[in-house]
Amino acid sequence: QQQVKQSPQSLIVQKGGISIINCAYENTAFDYFPWYQQFPGKGPALLIAIRPDVSEKKEGRFTISFNKSAKQFSLHIMDSQPGDSATYFCAAFPSLGGWDDMRFGAGTRLTVKP
Amino acid sequence: NAGVTQTPKFRVLKTGQSMTLLCAQDMNHEYMYWYRQDPGMGLRLIHYSVGEGTTAKGEVPDGYNVSRLKKQNFLLGLESAAPSQTSVYFCASSYDRNTEAFFGQGTRLTVV
Numbered sequence: 001q002q003q004v005k006q007s008p009q010s011l012i013v014q015k016g017g018i019s020i021i022n023c024a025y026e027n028t029a030f031d032y033f034p035w036y037q038q039f040p041g042k043g044p045a046l047l048i049a050i051r052p053d054v055s056e057k058k059e060g061r062f063t064i065s066f067n068k069s070a071k072q073f074s075l076h077i078m079d080s081q082p083g084d085s086a087t088y089f090c091a092a093f094p095s096l097g098g099w100d101d102m103r104f105g106a107g108t109r110l111t112v113k114p
Numbered sequence: 115n116a117g118v119t120q121t122p123k124f125r126v127l128k129t130g131q132s133m134t135l136l137c138a139q140d141m142n143h144e145y146m147y148w149y150r151q152d153p154g155m156g157l158r159l160i161h162y163s164v165g166e167g168t169t170a171k172g173e174v175p176d177g178y179n180v181s182r183l184k185k186q187n188f189l190l191g192l193e194s195a196a197p198s199q200t201s202v203y204f205c206a207s208s209y210d211r212n213t214e215a216f217f218g219q220g221t222r223l224t225v226v
Binding site: 004044098 | 118145147154155156157158159162170172204206208211212213214215216217218219220
């Protein structure tokens with residue numbers, strides 16, 4: 001069973017639009033929520049991460065919104081560009097545990113059309 | 115600075131064959147990990163190592179073995195490959211248990 005549920009599985013957005021990817025978790029021990037970006041033929045790379053003491057974190061065009069009571073978090077990509085086309089994974093991690101306790105979502109394949 | 119390097123990048127195996135995937139990191143990281151990536155499943159941890167000479171099971175360890183004889187290398191072995199092991203395999207390493215891990219470029223393995 002997937003401990004971190006991610007949706008949608010795929011997403012097509014026009015250039016300049018907003019891309020939104022959602023994730024939900026059950027385990028309340030999770031307290032670190034990173035997002036990874038993976039280009040074809042490459043390994044995942046950390047994009048942005050959030051801890052539950054804040055409800056939002058912004059880095060450039062990328063924003064994580066976090067809803068602790070609903071146990072949900074989402075990635076928003078503003079002004080989406082063709083270069084953002086990649087697979088995005090959310091993940092959840094219990095800081096009292098370790099990296100081996102990290103759980104990943106199933107991934108969202110984002111295509112940004114020019 | 116190579117980071118995390120995996121070899122080979124692609125491999126096709128017949129059912130029942132064995133093979134070893136090599137992961138090498140040049141960042142002096144203590145922790146190393148092997149993941150498999152399957153469509154609709156995300157990344158799942160197979161085995162990991164917390165230092166030279168140590169290994170531990172992850173979420174999906176069955177059918178795989180690992181060894182960490184040198185700090186910079188982490189080997190993943192398939193003793194008798196099965197079609198269910200067709201996947202993309204990623205190695206990662208981190209300085210310690212709670213710091214960010216860096217991934218290699220992956221090995222695409224097909225078992226026919």
